[in-house]
Amino acid sequence: MKKEALSVVKIGGNVIEDQGRLTEMLSIFSRLKSPKILVHGGGKRATEVSGQLGIKAKLIGGRRITDAPTLEVALMVYAGLINKNLVAGLQAMGCNALGLSGADGDAIRAHKRPVGKVDYGFAGDVDKINTGTMSSLLSAGMVPVFCALTHDGKGQMLNTNADTIASEIAIGMSPFYNTTLFYCFENPGVLRDRTDPSSVIRQIDSVKYRELLAQGILAEGMLPKIENCFHALKKQVPRVCIGDLHMLQPGHDEYTTLTL
Amino acid sequence: MKKEALSVVKIGGNVIEDQGRLTEMLSIFSRLKSPKILVHGGGKRATEVSGQLGIKAKLIGGRRITDAPTLEVALMVYAGLINKNLVAGLQAMGCNALGLSGADGDAIRAHKRPVGKVDYGFAGDVDKINTGTMSSLLSAGMVPVFCALTHDGKGQMLNTNADTIASEIAIGMSPFYNTTLFYCFENPGVLRDRTDPSSVIRQIDSVKYRELLAQGILAEGMLPKIENCFHALKKQVPRVCIGDLHMLQPGHDEYTTLTL
Numbered sequence: 001m002k003k004e005a006l007s008v009v010k011i012g013g014n015v016i017e018d019q020g021r022l023t024e025m026l027s028i029f030s031r032l033k034s035p036k037i038l039v040h041g042g043g044k045r046a047t048e049v050s051g052q053l054g055i056k057a058k059l060i061g062g063r064r065i066t067d068a069p070t071l072e073v074a075l076m077v078y079a080g081l082i083n084k085n086l087v088a089g090l091q092a093m094g095c096n097a098l099g100l101s102g103a104d105g106d107a108i109r110a111h112k113r114p115v116g117k118v119d120y121g122f123a124g125d126v127d128k129i130n131t132g133t134m135s136s137l138l139s140a141g142m143v144p145v146f147c148a149l150t151h152d153g154k155g156q157m158l159n160t161n162a163d164t165i166a167s168e169i170a171i172g173m174s175p176f177y178n179t180t181l182f183y184c185f186e187n188p189g190v191l192r193d194r195t196d197p198s199s200v201i202r203q204i205d206s207v208k209y210r211e212l213l214a215q216g217i218l219a220e221g222m223l224p225k226i227e228n229c230f231h232a233l234k235k236q237v238p239r240v241c242i243g244d245l246h247m248l249q250p251g252h253d254e255y256t257t258l259t260l
Numbered sequence: 261m262k263k264e265a266l267s268v269v270k271i272g273g274n275v276i277e278d279q280g281r282l283t284e285m286l287s288i289f290s291r292l293k294s295p296k297i298l299v300h301g302g303g304k305r306a307t308e309v310s311g312q313l314g315i316k317a318k319l320i321g322g323r324r325i326t327d328a329p330t331l332e333v334a335l336m337v338y339a340g341l342i343n344k345n346l347v348a349g350l351q352a353m354g355c356n357a358l359g360l361s362g363a364d365g366d367a368i369r370a371h372k373r374p375v376g377k378v379d380y381g382f383a384g385d386v387d388k389i390n391t392g393t394m395s396s397l398l399s400a401g402m403v404p405v406f407c408a409l410t411h412d413g414k415g416q417m418l419n420t421n422a423d424t425i426a427s428e429i430a431i432g433m434s435p436f437y438n439t440t441l442f443y444c445f446e447n448p449g450v451l452r453d454r455t456d457p458s459s460v461i462r463q464i465d466s467v468k469y470r471e472l473l474a475q476g477i478l479a480e481g482m483l484p485k486i487e488n489c490f491h492a493l494k495k496q497v498p499r500v501c502i503g504d505l506h507m508l509q510p511g512h513d514e515y516t517t518l519t520l
Contacts, residue, residue, distance in 0.1 A: 049336075052313050072341060076309075080340020081332060084409065084417055088363040092415035098365040098393075099339075103348040105358040105402055133358075133402075140396035142365055149344065155352035157344055 124158025129172025384418025389432025
């Protein structure tokens, strides 16, 4: 039987923080054919709220540590403020959004990252996507909207990278749906020249990726994103793309497609 | 056809704030027969967070006004912090909880309270319970956990009293389920003597209610709760009870049942 198409769309903090861009994104996303799943990052709002609450960001080797107060802020800002405003915005556009963390419906089970050289605190590495919960919601015509939080099944919420959540959802759903994973960010795709938005590299396979790496063309921040893409492709996600929100519009073909 | 039984359980802020009582509540609730719906209040945490963020509570005539910063705190604390911790706690006990605001799945539509003598700000009065969304989730074996937030369908989240949300859900579901509405709070029921927990009034009908009112026996805070109960009964909710969390345990009969 031919699998139904499913879009898993990740949007970053930069989209969320710009009200004009956010409205455009919600409008484009709401017109995208269902079934579809949205995954959102946190953006600077969590840092702002932490600052206002007098919680200092703990960084080790440039990586943020999720201590208990930081996790509380993540719960407040990601699962509360941002998630509910996105859901209400999508509902206003006729998209039957339903906001979730990984704990809701046991959608995404994770484990606390083991303490090695670094103790990342309440950071979760994904173990399992609950495809039953996802399918129930999608079949009921709902559009799951995920924030970047998971749980360990023992009562503990955990902070998980939103790009990772998106790829894990796409991987989990691929046996049942013909899944496309879209990473939406501020640029129209992976750029050959970071200062020139028209320099989108239309296709990157693993050979080309090594080439670009060797040439030092890729922006630092792109590397984990592209690694997530290749991970998803290796785990049988049929289609993975990087671009700005226009990538979700029919007829638009100026974005980066990743292939193995 | 005989309707299936449904429990709608409201828990107050006092239960949420006491970790021991909360664990006991989650344990008792998780053992309650499904289908069931949990509705939770906010408690003092929102006030604390508001204070830490330097947001002053706006009160007019003793009633809290939901201005824009207060609504943001409600989104953060009710829909984020409290809701997700409750959901993760229930999941740990094998209860397939899924947290929702009224915007999620368009579950509870409301309108902003019209400005009269008082402008209550972003306070929502409930218009409609989406029984389709509720039934989809319940049929999929999930346990909806509602925080006290609704939306207006035009992108605006609204603050709504949790007791009211519980009664409106019970009213909305009663045509389809044999619904019991449980108001769980710190006392074992409505007390004849506020200082004596053994003085539970087992049954209150509207005649008895007027009697108790005339005698000045009822605590101030009980009046809106009891009004909500009578409203639900008048709107065909078959059974409405007030008591502490033990009310949800089989065999326990020391609580207050309201009748018309």
